[in-house]
Amino acid sequence: MASPDIALPRPRATPVEALSRRDLRLGKVLLAPALTYIFLLVAIPFLLAVFLSLTNSSAGSLDFSFVGLQNFRAVVSSPVFRRALWNTFVFTFVSQALVIVMGNVLARALMKPFRGKLLVRFLILLPWAAPISLATLGWLWIFDSTFSVINWLLKVAGWLGPGQWYYWLGDPVLGMIAIITVHVWRMLPFSTVILLAGLTSIPREVHEAADIDGAGPLAKTFQITIPMMLPILAVAVLFGVVFTFTDMSVVYLLTRGGPYNSTHVLASLAFQDGVLGGDVGRGAAVAIFLVPLLVVMAVVMLRISRRAEVA
């Protein structure tokens, strides 16, 4: 772990580095446009989001006045918000738990050589590559109240008796199941390809050496695969969590947060309050609740990258 640290800075002292002050200046010049853009259109709007959450700003006009924490007080005491906060965590946790388990199984299956592997990889990738709004429309049709193919299958299988029916998007529990299904379906390809890259990066020699030492499959899993996969697993979980936690497209298109605001998530509620409802301050306050998790995720990310830097 420690030796490359000493080796790394060395090449910097080569003769070409005599230009390094000029290079450094050029480096700053080349970076400036991108950094300026990111500062103006990511950093400032981010601060503006915090700022707006402290005002009574509304969509109709650009006038506003400070109201302190009033938006936050109103939001926190609202049952719809609490439900949305709860849902956001439930959707993220359940779907990512399923994705990681299924993704590991699938990635291992894809490690083995078999015929048509490239085609299978392409097909499995489809849900991730398709625009999320259009893919969700496909599911909207699958979950349709009258024509749902799932209900047809359940009828044929005898699960749904005569007169029994599932209104997938018209019932809070079924609606949540539908939303989680779409999240799992969409994030599974992403996690799988990342985990697959991790699995293929474990050198064959490590497994061979373990075999020679007489390690069984269980010992190999717990002492080699899992420890060596940990950083990559963290990356897959991290992005999966961020993408699911902050998504509003699936909920917005499937259930619009209904029935009776029971399936909202933070993002879709922020959209409903801040954009459709025109209460910009309140919408901003709802969206701010996304920040703590993002900060935690960013810290985890930095840890991983720092470890990769040292290793």
Place this chain on the structure above:
Amino acid sequence: MVGHRALILGFTAFAIFPFYWMLITAFKQNADLYVGASNTAHNPFVFNRPPTLEHLQILFNNTLYLTWLFNTLWVGGLVVAITLVLGVPAAYSLARLTGRWGERLSIGIFLTYLIPSTLLFIPFSRLVALLGLQNQLWALVLIYPTFTVPFCTWLLMGFLKTLPKEVEESAMVDGCSRVGAITRVVLPLAVPGLLTVVIFALTLTIQEFVYSLTFISSVGRMTVSVGVPVALIRGDVYYWGSLMAACLITSVPLAILYNFFLDRFIAGFTVGAIK
């Protein structure tokens, strides 16, 4: 072995079922489509009547689908251009000219990719109103680079780091300036990396939904990811055949593009967690 095959088949079926459903819906006659799932005698998985092109004709002749596609590509082209102009110099700088603090900075830039559209759309709606860009595609051109620039700079930086330094150094020994070496030696070598960036900037733009939904309200100005789910669904009347055709036609080319560039995409996300 059988278990392995069943596993692969099961997962593949789960992944492609919605697309199969789009495909079969797009070509079914309405009488075959709207039967109702309580009729167990009617198998919805197959064509019970001859396939029809009616839904495709409606999609292309009677809806603004082609306009939405055109709008999307117009925005996409400009966003790609902006991404390259901002991202390529930044990526080179981070890969070659900034040393240790550049590494930190590049991680910082990548982290901005984690800031979601659902957090920024509210302040952006103020900004767009201030600039008078409501309901204009220019609003998207201005804002989309907020996610393409960080992601693509990061991807390209990783790619440039894999190019040997010696090539440009020898060009500089031969009398090229640094900038000359970049344009004449580095950029031609970086074409595969640049192509990856173009593809991902474009696909991210086509997939984007939240900003487009927030800022564009006229049907004729919508991008395809918003036009199809918002404008093609009118109240309770759904044109499921045409809707599903639109979803399928838009999604499949994107998936093919993704497949070609998948390895670079993974390399971008794994951030050196793989050695």
